[in-house]
Amino acid sequence: GAGVSQSPRYKVAKRGQDVALRCDPISGHVSLFWYQQALGQGPEFLTYFQNEAQLDKSGLPSDRFFAERPEGSVSTLKIQRTQQEDSAVYLCASSYQPTDTEAFFGQGTRLTVV
Amino acid sequence: AQSVTQPDIHITVSEGASLELRCNYSYGATPYLFWYVQSPGQGLQLLLKYFSGDTLVQGIKGFEAEFKRSQSSFNLRKPSVHWSDAAEYFCAVGAWGNNNDMRFGAGTRLTVKP
Numbered sequence: 001g002a003g004v005s006q007s008p009r010y011k012v013a014k015r016g017q018d019v020a021l022r023c024d025p026i027s028g029h030v031s032l033f034w035y036q037q038a039l040g041q042g043p044e045f046l047t048y049f050q051n052e053a054q055l056d057k058s059g060l061p062s063d064r065f066f067a068e069r070p071e072g073s074v075s076t077l078k079i080q081r082t083q084q085e086d087s088a089v090y091l092c093a094s095s096y097q098p099t100d101t102e103a104f105f106g107q108g109t110r111l112t113v114v
Numbered sequence: 115a116q117s118v119t120q121p122d123i124h125i126t127v128s129e130g131a132s133l134e135l136r137c138n139y140s141y142g143a144t145p146y147l148f149w150y151v152q153s154p155g156q157g158l159q160l161l162l163k164y165f166s167g168d169t170l171v172q173g174i175k176g177f178e179a180e181f182k183r184s185q186s187s188f189n190l191r192k193p194s195v196h197w198s199d200a201a202e203y204f205c206a207v208g209a210w211g212n213n214n215d216m217r218f219g220a221g222t223r224l225t226v227k228p
Contacts, residue, residue, distance in 0.1 A: 004157070033216075042118075042204050042218030043158070091157060101146070101165065105157035 002026075004106035006092050012112045013082045021077045021109045025094030032075050033103060034067055035091040043091055049075060050098055082113045116141040118207050120219035127195050128227045135190040135222050137205030147188040148206040149179055152221075158204065164188065175199070200226045 005024040035043035045059040051072035069075040093103040119138045150158040162173025169181040179190045208216040
């Protein structure tokens with residue numbers, strides 16, 4: 001596609017519900033990143049994929065967060081048993097090569113847990 | 115560990131006036147520095163980046179930034195602000211790549227008065 005696409009754009013979840021957020025990177029991009037952006041804050045790193053390999057998941061805040069990219073293209077970020085503190089915008093970014101000096105961001109998914 | 119500080123949470127300028135957004139960083143080696151802009155409901159768009167060489171970097175939309183190693187700063191400037199520049203601006207330090215170590219500041223929100 002022309003850019004990084006994320007869906008849904010908005011998600012309202014009841015506390016305790018599981019959610020799945022999708023990221024479609026730019027076609028052919030090897031690297032994929034997930035960031036969490038709380039209200040009034042800058043993006044915080046969650047996890048990084050190179051193709052299908054999850055090379056860094058040090059930013060995932062708890063074991064309720066899980067990300068996958070099984071075929072090296074589309075990625076899904078799953079949050080189990082959502083809590084209010086999970087409310088944030090989740091941003092996905094991709095770059096063509098790991099050594100690229102720029103990554104392209106999607107519009108994000110705004111998750112609100114009520 | 116690297117970190118980024120954006121001292122100004124919110125700045126208001128009149129249309130046509132000059133703009134300077136401050137960014138201070140902490141990084142163990144020669145930093146890669148970035149400025150991103152985020153409009154409401156949008157992802158992050160890269161304005162400019164610095165890796166080495168000339169310390170004055172030109173970006174898109176008429177923005178420029180100056181790297182000052184002695185002050186650990188990378189301030190963003192624009193000589194004449196347009197109403198469409200109203201957005202959130204994020205400074206970032208680090209490098210995209212295998213060892214993801216990008217760090218974003220908390221952002222500065224720019225309001226443009228008519």
